[in-house]
Amino acid sequence: xxxxxxxxxxxxxxxxxxxxxxxxxxxxxxxxxxxxxxxxxxxxxxxxxxxxxxxxxxxxxxxxxxxxxxxxxxxxxxxxxxxxxxxxxxxxxxxxxxxxxxxxxxxxxxxxxxxxxxxxxxxxxxxxxxxxxxxxxxxxxxxxxxxxxxxxxxxxxxxxxxxxxxxxxxxxxxxxxxxxxxxxxxxxxxxxxxxxxxxxxxxxxxxxxxxxxxxxxxxxxxxxxxxxxxxxxxxxxxxxxxxxxxxxxxxxxxxxxxxxxxxxxxxxxxxxxxxxxxxxxxxxxxxxxxxxxxxxxxxxxxxxxxxxxxxxxxxxxxxxxxxxxxxxxxxxxxxxxxxxxxxxxxxxxxxxxxxxxxxxxxxxxxxxxxxxxxxxxxxxxxxxxxxxxxxxxxxxxxxxxxxxxxxxxxxxxxxxxxxxxxxxxxxxxxxxxxxxxxxxxxxxxxx
Amino acid sequence: xxxxxxxxxxxxxxxxxxxxxxxxxxxxxxxxxxxxxxxxxxxxxxxxxxxxxxxxxxxxxxxxxxxxxxxxxxxxxxxxxxxxxxxxxxxxxxxxxxxxxxxxxxxxxxxxxxxxxxxxx
Numbered sequence: 428x429x430x431x432x433x434x435x436x437x438x439x440x441x442x443x444x445x446x447x448x449x450x451x452x453x454x455x456x457x458x459x460x461x462x463x464x465x466x467x468x469x470x471x472x473x474x475x476x477x478x479x480x481x482x483x484x485x486x487x488x489x490x491x492x493x494x495x496x497x498x499x500x501x502x503x504x505x506x507x508x509x510x511x512x513x514x515x516x517x518x519x520x521x522x523x524x525x526x527x528x529x530x531x532x533x534x535x536x537x538x539x540x541x542x543x544x545x546x547x548x549x550x551x552x553x554x555x556x557x558x559x560x561x562x563x564x565x566x567x568x569x570x571x572x573x574x575x576x577x578x579x580x581x582x583x584x585x586x587x588x589x590x591x592x593x594x595x596x597x598x599x600x601x602x603x604x605x606x607x608x609x610x611x612x613x614x615x616x617x618x619x620x621x622x623x624x625x626x627x628x629x630x631x632x633x634x635x636x637x638x639x640x641x642x643x644x645x646x647x648x649x650x651x652x653x654x655x656x657x658x659x660x661x662x663x664x665x666x667x668x669x670x671x672x673x674x675x676x677x678x679x680x681x682x683x684x685x686x687x688x689x690x691x692x693x694x695x696x697x698x699x700x701x702x703x704x705x706x707x708x709x710x711x712x713x714x715x716x717x718x719x720x721x722x723x724x725x726x727x728x729x730x731x732x733x734x735x736x737x738x739x740x741x742x743x744x745x746x747x748x749x750x751x752x753x754x755x756x757x758x759x760x761x762x763x764x765x766x767x768x769x770x771x772x773x774x775x776x777x778x779x780x781x782x783x784x785x786x787x788x789x790x791x792x793x794x795x796x797x798x799x800x801x802x803x804x805x806x807x808x809x810x811x812x813x814x815x816x817x818x819x820x821x822x823x824x825x826x827x828x829x830x831x832x833x834x835x836x837x838x839x840x841x842x843x844x845x846x847x848x849x850x851x852x853x854x855x856x857x858x859x860x861x862x863x864x865x866x867x868x869x870x871x872x873x874x
Numbered sequence: 875x876x877x878x879x880x881x882x883x884x885x886x887x888x889x890x891x892x893x894x895x896x897x898x899x900x901x902x903x904x905x906x907x908x909x910x911x912x913x914x915x916x917x918x919x920x921x922x923x924x925x926x927x928x929x930x931x932x933x934x935x936x937x938x939x940x941x942x943x944x945x946x947x948x949x950x951x952x953x954x955x956x957x958x959x960x961x962x963x964x965x966x967x968x969x970x971x972x973x974x975x976x977x978x979x980x981x982x983x984x985x986x987x988x989x990x991x992x993x994x995x
Binding site: 743 | 910915928934935937
């Protein structure tokens with residue numbers, strides 16, 4: 428039985444102040460179809476050991492990422508995380524990596540965040556980075572809102588190469604109207620935004636490598652955007668790609684957002700992850716999120732502070748740049764430690780290794796009848812068109828303990844032209860045996 | 875040339891229908907060291923009481939409301955590099971923006987210097 432301390436009279440009073448007639452009124456913004464209209468359909472309680480048995484049986488049906496050949500990517504990548512990362516993030520100094528509310532006494536945490544920001548700024552080539560966001564998709568939505576504040580314009584174009592779930596998160600964050608233009612999926616990497624930009628455009632959002640693996644021509648797009656006073660938001664879902672590819676700043680990015688999971692963080696069933704956000708110095712006051720700065724104390728010694736907090740919700744209230752008032756502290760810590768262990772040369776080697784494994788995968792796939800590779804360029808991920816619907820093929824291969832990739836239709840349902848497309852990723856963990864197993868299973872499934 | 879003050883501590887100095895808007899000397903003293911000023915775009919039209927600018931000090935970020943309706947004709951670009959001008963000379967070189975007043979009758983609702991001074995006591 429739930430214990431609810433408020434009396435009926437108190438509830439009525441609170442509802443009156445809130446201007447609502449009933450508690451249900453408070454949930455009016457939640458669409459009816461998303462609401463529960465009765466109790467959950469769950470069995471009665473059972474003894475603890477029976478529940479454990481039941482869950483163990485369910486868990487046994489899982490095919491985990493490390494259980495067999497694994498080619499799933501599409502925004503979440505299986506990389507090797509050194510044991511030292513897990514060891515170091517568990518040290519007691521870091522157990523409260525959560526963003527501190529009395530920041531100046533948490534010098535260790537602040538220094539870590541400062542190092543993290545420095546790494547993100549260096550990776551992206553941008554002037555400043557914040558202390559992290561929830562994940563790449565929410566960071567993208569925040570970047571869209573930031574661009575609207577900066578330009579005082581509303582029109583946003585999302586590239587057809589943007590991760591479909593990132594697009595959907597942006598749709599959730601902003602009012603869906605004519606000012607948010609989501610271009611059609613562009614699985615062949617076709618240029619899509621450049622012709623749309625005009626004087627009312629706040630920003631273009633483009634991912635590279637894009638959802639389908641193509642490296643996008645950003646430079647000419649950025650020139651066209653800047654000519655019209657629009658901003659360029661570059662999205663990176665595979666951060667290791669920046670070990671080889673040109674930094675987004677050099678491509679003309681005004682805001683860079685990325686998913687940082689690939690460095691230091693396991694797949695974690697899709698989260699928690701760590702969103703990266705970096706921008707130009709002149710845009711810093713419109714950047715959302717925590718920001719850690721380096722300074723000197725009264726004795727001239729180096730110290731760290733949370734700075735520019737006047738942008739944030741706890742001071743600026745409803746006028747804040749964002750309602751985010753935290754960061755992904757522990758995931759950022761893991762990112763920062765792994766990045767420190769890699770170093771610049773290590774990151775480059777890791778990126779090269781990823782690309783060379785992907786090249787081996789592409790070569791092997793090219794020889795399979797019924798598989799058409801759509802990419803002329805890629806980093807560690809590519810899209811193939813199969814001679815059968817991708818969902819069916821993936822199910823068949825999963826039955827053989829091979830996780831072959833992400834069918835595009837899983838994220839873009841109801842689009843028959845995308846039904847045969849499969850997004851396939853390789854990482855440094857992809858062995859020749861894995862590739863051989865995939866190729867042989869595909870030959871059989873497509874014959 | 876007359877200067878009028880709002881309850882929100884903005885001043886407007888008038889030459890005909892051209893007004894120069896800033897925050898009062900009293901307000902800058904209350905805010906403390908000003909570190910950033912966000913100014914409106916020239917050509918924007920505001921109604922009386924609209925938020926037109928933001929003044930950020932080490933203590934707080936404060937919205938600046940237009941004391942009367944009008945269209946922005948100029949902003950004080952010097953504040954971009956030197957926001958402390960607002961502290962040094964709030965009612966002079968530290969002005970925020972100029973606007974052409976669209977409804978001079980709104981000025982009647984504002985305070986003169988003497989009333990404003992007693993308002994702050």
